[in-house]
Amino acid sequence: MAKSTKRSNAGVNIHDQKLVRGEGGELHQIAGDGDEVLTTAQGGPVSDDQNSLKVGARGPTLIEDFHFREKIFHFDHERIPERVVHARGYAAHGFFENYKSLAKYTRADLFQRAGERTPAFVRFSTVAGSKGSFDLARDVRGFAVKIYTQEGNWDLVGNNIPVFFIQDAIKFPDLVHAVKEEPDSAFPQAQSAHDNFWDFISLTPESMHMVMWQMSDRTIPRSFRFMEGFGVHTFRFVNEKGESTFVKFHWKPKLGLQSVMWNEAVKINGADPDFHRRDLWTAIQTGNYPEWELQVQLFEQDFADKFDFDVLDPTKIIPEEILPPVPIGRLVLDRMPDNFFAETEQVAFMTQNVPPGIDFSNDPLLQGRNFSYLDTQLKRLGSPNFTHIPINAPKCPFAHFQQDGHMAMRNPVGRVNYQPNSFGVGPRETAARGFTSFPENEAGEKRRLRSESFADHYSQARQFYISQTEVEQQHLAAALTFELSKVKTPVIRERMVAHLLNIDDALAHKVADKLGLREMPEPADAAVPTRQDLDPSPALSIIAKGPKRFEGRKLGILVSDGVDAKLLAALKAAIAKEGGTCEIVAPKVTGAEADDETIVEADEMIDGGPSVLFDAVALLPGEAGLADLLAESTARDFVADAFAHCKFIAYVEAATPLFVKAGVADSLDEGVVALKAKKDIATFVAMLGDLRLWAREPAVKMP
Ligand code: HDE
Numbered sequence: 001m002a003k004s005t006k007r008s009n010a011g012v013n014i015h016d017q018k019l020v021r022g023e024g025g026e027l028h029q030i031a032g033d034g035d036e037v038l039t040t041a042q043g044g045p046v047s048d049d050q051n052s053l054k055v056g057a058r059g060p061t062l063i064e065d066f067h068f069r070e071k072i073f074h075f076d077h078e079r080i081p082e083r084v085v086h087a088r089g090y091a092a093h094g095f096f097e098n099y100k101s102l103a104k105y106t107r108a109d110l111f112q113r114a115g116e117r118t119p120a121f122v123r124f125s126t127v128a129g130s131k132g133s134f135d136l137a138r139d140v141r142g143f144a145v146k147i148y149t150q151e152g153n154w155d156l157v158g159n160n161i162p163v164f165f166i167q168d169a170i171k172f173p174d175l176v177h178a179v180k181e182e183p184d185s186a187f188p189q190a191q192s193a194h195d196n197f198w199d200f201i202s203l204t205p206e207s208m209h210m211v212m213w214q215m216s217d218r219t220i221p222r223s224f225r226f227m228e229g230f231g232v233h234t235f236r237f238v239n240e241k242g243e244s245t246f247v248k249f250h251w252k253p254k255l256g257l258q259s260v261m262w263n264e265a266v267k268i269n270g271a272d273p274d275f276h277r278r279d280l281w282t283a284i285q286t287g288n289y290p291e292w293e294l295q296v297q298l299f300e301q302d303f304a305d306k307f308d309f310d311v312l313d314p315t316k317i318i319p320e321e322i323l324p325p326v327p328i329g330r331l332v333l334d335r336m337p338d339n340f341f342a343e344t345e346q347v348a349f350m351t352q353n354v355p356p357g358i359d360f361s362n363d364p365l366l367q368g369r370n371f372s373y374l375d376t377q378l379k380r381l382g383s384p385n386f387t388h389i390p391i392n393a394p395k396c397p398f399a400h401f402q403q404d405g406h407m408a409m410r411n412p413v414g415r416v417n418y419q420p421n422s423f424g425v426g427p428r429e430t431a432a433r434g435f436t437s438f439p440e441n442e443a444g445e446k447r448r449l450r451s452e453s454f455a456d457h458y459s460q461a462r463q464f465y466i467s468q469t470e471v472e473q474q475h476l477a478a479a480l481t482f483e484l485s486k487v488k489t490p491v492i493r494e495r496m497v498a499h500l501l502n503i504d505d506a507l508a509h510k511v512a513d514k515l516g517l518r519e520m521p522e523p524a525d526a527a528v529p530t531r532q533d534l535d536p537s538p539a540l541s542i543i544a545k546g547p548k549r550f551e552g553r554k555l556g557i558l559v560s561d562g563v564d565a566k567l568l569a570a571l572k573a574a575i576a577k578e579g580g581t582c583e584i585v586a587p588k589v590t591g592a593e594a595d596d597e598t599i600v601e602a603d604e605m606i607d608g609g610p611s612v613l614f615d616a617v618a619l620l621p622g623e624a625g626l627a628d629l630l631a632e633s634t635a636r637d638f639v640a641d642a643f644a645h646c647k648f649i650a651y652v653e654a655a656t657p658l659f660v661k662a663g664v665a666d667s668l669d670e671g672v673v674a675l676k677a678k679k680d681i682a683t684f685v686a687m688l689g690d691l692r693l694w695a696r697e698p699a700v701k702m703p
Pocket of ligand 1: 083084085086089123124125141142143144157158159164168169170172230231232233347348349364365366368369372373374376377
């Protein structure tokens with residue numbers, strides 16, 4: 001599938017700039033002439049872009065230098081405000097393909113015809129960190145999808161977690177203030193592990209279900225390609241007859257779910273803060289287009305009424321075992337934006353962008369969001385004409401009488417700018433085709449109330465916890481302990497343990513014990529007691545539904561001079577057959593000389609390519625270059641980390657001293673495979689689908 005990447009160094013002229021002496025002997029720095037003339041933004045040709053206009057060679061700069069002034073003015077204004085949440089993001093273009101007509105449920109145009117493709121743009125993000133923060137923060141991931149339908153843009157602005165921290169939008173500013181860096185010190189960046197966040201959470205019992213997800217490995221995904229997405233709220237499908245069906249949207253990654261380990265995340269952030277960006281960029285540029293299936297849970301009011309929780313409460317899910325999601329289409333991302341700012345930064349997602357046939361429910365979080373997203377675009381993009389920016393413009397015919405304003409790009413002509421008018425000019429509304437709200441009967445007192453049906457804060461938190469494998473339960477407890485260990489106010493830690501007692505007794509004790517709490521607190525007051533009878537939902541575990549294949553994953557191969565060329569080629573071929581990729585790590589960036597005297601080019605020098613960047617590793621040093629690796633502490637870390645992160649490791653005999661150096665020589669287990677004969681490659685590759693040898697974890701972690 002490999003395609004050449006968009007970028008190439010072809011045509012790069014390394015001698016472009018030079019210093020030359022003028023006729024009078026004076027020095028000029030000049031750039032090489034090209035066919036295209038550099039101009040000002042007003043179109044004036046520029047004679048010299050290397051020197052500002054001065055009085056003499058060493059005199060002051062002149063204010064009349066309009067080229068300099070314009071250039072600096074524009075530069076000074078290059079930034080727009082970053083998003084107040086989800087500032088760090090990365091996006092790609094693609095399409096949604098509908099499987100078959102959903103006319104029975106919805107009149108939405110994109111769902112009417114089998115096989116029809118509709119263009120889409122998807123932005124993934126972290127929530128808390130600023131635009132320049134690192135990719136592997138422990139954080140919820142945004143999964144925002146814009147589909148350019150023939151009846152207007154549909155934005156499904158979701159997350160990689162199906163529930164949320166709060167039940168009412170009015171609490172959103174408090175939640176976000178609490179999780180972001182503390183306002184006096186301005187740290188920690190992109191981390192929830194601090195007092196303010198846990199203070200707010202421990203005083204907000206409705207957040208407990210979400211906290212279980214947040215402390216699970218879901219918040220340290222291996223890449224965007226390996227995460228699920230969720231619309232979170234209950235929406236409505238409305239068909240041609242005006243009948244409504246409730247719907248919850250789920251995106252399922254074709255390559256399966258995968259996360260990294262916390263210790264790995266911490267190290268990846270240092271080694272490659274753009275780990276997730278790079279992954280998406282590389283996958284798409286090499287033709288390995290990531291894909292998700294859109295699945296829906298469809299239900300009626302009487303089905304919803306059977307639950308003792310409320311389907312309007314965004315802190316609840318409907319377990320997939322109770323209502324299996326139905327596949328309705330697929331999303332493929334196949335093109336990176338040409339310009340990050342123009343598209344990824346300026347894209348404006350809005351929950352209120354729905355085509356006819358998709359409607360809102362009364363979820364109070366969704367209702368609040370529908371207000372917020374329009375507001376935020378004006379702040380960030382600076383003009384009500386943000387829909388004139390190509391990435392935000394509909395791709396279907398559109399016509400309205402909105403006019404003027406900052407940076408208006410589409411200006412109507414002619415006399416008539418209103419309707420109705422007597423001249424038969426311009427668009428008119430259409431009762432038949434236009435968006436109509438589902439006419440739900442609404443009545444009640446005007447009050448500030450939280451519905452009684454929103455009161456159970458612990459049952460689904462418990463259900464999530466008991467649905468995890470033992471390994472995942474350990475990770476969850478470790479994450480809670482880590483986060484709370486960064487909290488300096490003891491009462492906040494205790495208050496959290498008091499909530500955990502309502503979720504799972506063993507979990508609460510484990511965390512209390514790891515934190516070193518001397519006394520157990522009383523369980524937190526619960527408005528509704530935790531249900532103990534909810535069945536585990538295996539669909540909530542990442543490991544239980546692991547992909548069982550290495551497709552889309554990466555093997556890091558450590559080589560040095562003398563590497564066995566035939567073995568290397570066989571290993572690379574076996575990985576390619578699985579749909580995986582390989583990267584070569586060597587002591588020098590130019591690579592290593594193999595035993596057959598060919599040069600094996602390196603992708604990374606050893607200190608730039610730690611094993612945390614790979615899903616599995618192979619140690620193929622040659623005897624000739626082994627000393628180089630043994631002298632290098634990063635080579636020791638490569639091996640020690642791969643082992644500690646429960647990765648599968650293949651090795652050749654010559655690599656044995658590296659295990660000694662890494663301090664793991666006495667602990668080698670069945671996940672460490674010696675490549676002695678050809679069949680050993682097959683044995684190793686067959687293991688890789690498990691992604692990790694979790695059985696090793698107890699040997700490398702404090703109990
Ligand atoms: Fe957002 N959210 N949000 N949010 N949200 C924004 O809009 C807001 C919520 C989500 O890649 C902002 O354009 C409120 C839930 C994503 O550009 C802002 C509430 C979910 C993105 C905003 C929520 C999300 C945003 C900031 C509580 C998952 C990034 C910049 C009621 C279902 C979209 C912007 C992108 C962005 C408001 C809660 C997902 C301020 C008031 C729940 C993926 O409008």
